[in-house]
Amino acid sequence: MASKTPRVPVALAAGPSRSAIVRVGRPLRLLWRVLRSNPLSLVGFVLVVLIVVATALVYLAPAVIGVHYPLNQPSNALGQPPSWAHPFGTDPIGIDIYSNVMAALPVDLSIAFAIAVFALVFGGLLGLVAGFWDTRRTLGGAVSVVILRITDVFLAFPSLILALAIAVSLGRGVPQVIIAVMLTWWPYYTRLVRGEVLSVKHRQYVTAARVAGVSETRILFRHVVRNVIEPVVVYFTMDIGTVIVTFSTVVFVIPNVISFPSTNTSEWGVMIQNYQDSFSALPWTVLAPGLAIFLTVLSFSLLGDGLRDVLDPRTRRAMLETRRLEPAAPVEKAEEAESAGPAAPVPGTVPDVTGPS
C-alpha cells in the first residue's frame, strides 16, 4: 500500500525545506479531495468561508453589513416582524434583532474556538503522554494510567450536565461558563489522540528513527504528532459546532449569565434565553439567534462530516470504489475514533462522542 511510506522518511531524507512543503501541502490536498468528491462538504466549506468573512466584517466594518451599535438601542419599531429596515425584526422595546445576531457571531465563534483549542491542546497533550509512554512499570506508564482513569471518570459525565454543575458552582457569568465547558471538553481529545498515538507508535518509521538514535521527545513531536494531527483536526472541525450548541445550551439554562441587553456585546444563547417568553408573540426574536446557531453548526458539521468519511477506513474504501480517489496516506488508523468503544471495553470509557461520530 502506498500509505506504508508516509512523509516522515521522506522528510528525514530531504531536509527541513521539503518537509515544510509536505506539511502544508498534505492537508490542503486532503481538503481538495474531499471537496471534490462530496458536494455537501463543498457547501459546508463555502458556508464556513462565508461565516468567517461575515465575522471579519462584523469586527472590522459593522456598518457595511448593517450592524448598528449600540446594540441595545430601543426604537419606535416595537415588536416589528422582519422587514427591509429590520431583517430579523425587532423585540418588544424596538431593539434590532439583526444587529444583535450578527454582533454575536464573532463572540460565539471566538468562544467556541477558545474552548475547542484549549481542549485540543490540553487534552491532546495528555493523550500524547498517555499513548506514547504507556509501558508498564515505568514512571510514564504510571502517569498514563492516572491520566486514563481521570479521563474515564470525566467521560462518564454528559458534558452538558457537568458543565452546568461547574458553571453553577463557579458563579454566573460568561467567563465562568467558558471555564466550565473547557473543563469538561478535553477528555474527548485525550481519548482520540491516545488511540491515534497507539496505532502510530509501532510503525516502522518510528522504530527506524529510534534505531537511528533520535531522542524520544523528538520522535514524539516530529514523527508521531505529525501523523496523528490529521484525524484530530478533522474532529476539531466538527467539534467547533458542537461547542457552540453546548455553550449556548449552558448559557440558556443558567439564568442571568449576563443581563441582556446591557452592553455592546451579544450572545446567541443569552438572546434565546432572554426572549423565550416572547416566542409565541414575536417568534423571530428566538428564531433568529436559534437559526444562527443552527446554520453555523451545520456549516462546520457539513465540512467536518465529509472530512471524516475520508479518514474512516470503512467509508473511505467505499468512496474509493465509487469515486476512484487516490488513497490518503495515514488513514487506516482512524478507526479508533469510531470503534474504540468495543475495542477497549472498560465501563465508562465509551465517550458520548459529541458529534455524529
Add this chain to the structure above:
Amino acid sequence: MGRSPLDLALFVGKRLLQLIPVLFGIIVLTFVFTHIAASNPCAIWFPKNAVGPREACEASFAQPLYHQFYVYFVNLLSGNWGASVSGTQVLPVIALATPETIELVLAALFLMIVIGIPLGVLAAQSNGRLVDHLVRVFYLSGWATPTYLGAVVAVIFLGPFLGLPTRGDFTTPPPFAQPTHMSVLDALLAGNLPWTLNAVEHLILPASVLAFLNLGIATRMTRSSMLSVLPLDYVKTARMKGLAEGWVLYKHALRNALITTTTVLGVTAGGLLSGTVVVEEVFAWPGIGSYAYAAITEYNFDGAIAVVIVYAVGVVIANLIADILYGVLDPKVEWR
C-alpha cells in the same frame, strides 16, 4: 473459546467490578467541582433568603476538605442527599422523577433505532448519490439544532399541527396508582387502554425531539459499518443467489453491521440524557431533566449536585449495557 455461560457471568461480573472505581471517581469529581471551585460557595448557593442554611453551610465549609468529603460521602451512601432551600428532601423527588426520564430516553432510543438505522442503510445503499446527501443533511440538521429551539418549535408548531399534546405525561392525573412512574407502563399495568393511548400520545413529541437531536450518531455509524460490510464476499454471494435486494441488505448485511452499531447505545446515552434537561423543561415532563433545570434556576444546589451524579451513573450503566451487548453479539469477543 471462552464463550460458555460461566465465562459470560465472569465477563459481566468483571465489568460490574470495574464500575466501582468509576462510580467513586464520579462522586469525587462532582464533590471537587462543587466544593472547591468557588471561593465562597455558600454565598452563591444561598443568596439572600436563606440565613439559617447559609450559616450551617459556612460552618461546614470551615472544616478541612477531606472531612467535608467524608461527611458528604457518608450522607450520600446513607440516603441523605440534602434538601432544597425550602426544605424538600432531594432523594425522594429524584427517585420518583428518574423512571419518567428513563421512559422518555428509552422511547427516544427506540425512535432512533427505528428511524436512524434504516436511514443509515438507505444512505449506504445510495453512497455518494442524492439520497445519501439528503440523509446526511437530515441527521446533521438534528445535530445542529439547539435543543431549546427544537423543543419549542415542536411545542408551538408541530404539536397543534399534528394534534398531539405537548405538556406532561398525562392530560389529567390518572385515576390509578403509578407504581413504576413510567406513564405508559403504569397505564398498561392498570389495564386501562384509553389512558395508555393518552400516555403514548404525550410521549411522542418529546421523544421525537430527543431522537431527532441525537439521530446523527446512529445513522452515521450504521452507514459506515454498512459500507464496510457491503463489499464483502458473503454479501456478493447473497446477491448472486438472486435474493431480493431488501433481503440482502436487511437480513445479511445489516445483521453484521449492527454489531458495531450497538456501541451507539453507550455513545448516545450522554447526548440523550443531556437533551432531557431542556426538552423535559419545555414539555413539562416530570423527570429529572425538569428537576435539574428547576434546581439550577432555583439555587437548589443539593438537588443540582445529586442530579449530576444520577446522570453520570446513567451514562455508566448505558455503557455497561452496550459493552455486554457487544460482547454477546460479536462472536469474536471472548468472555474472559
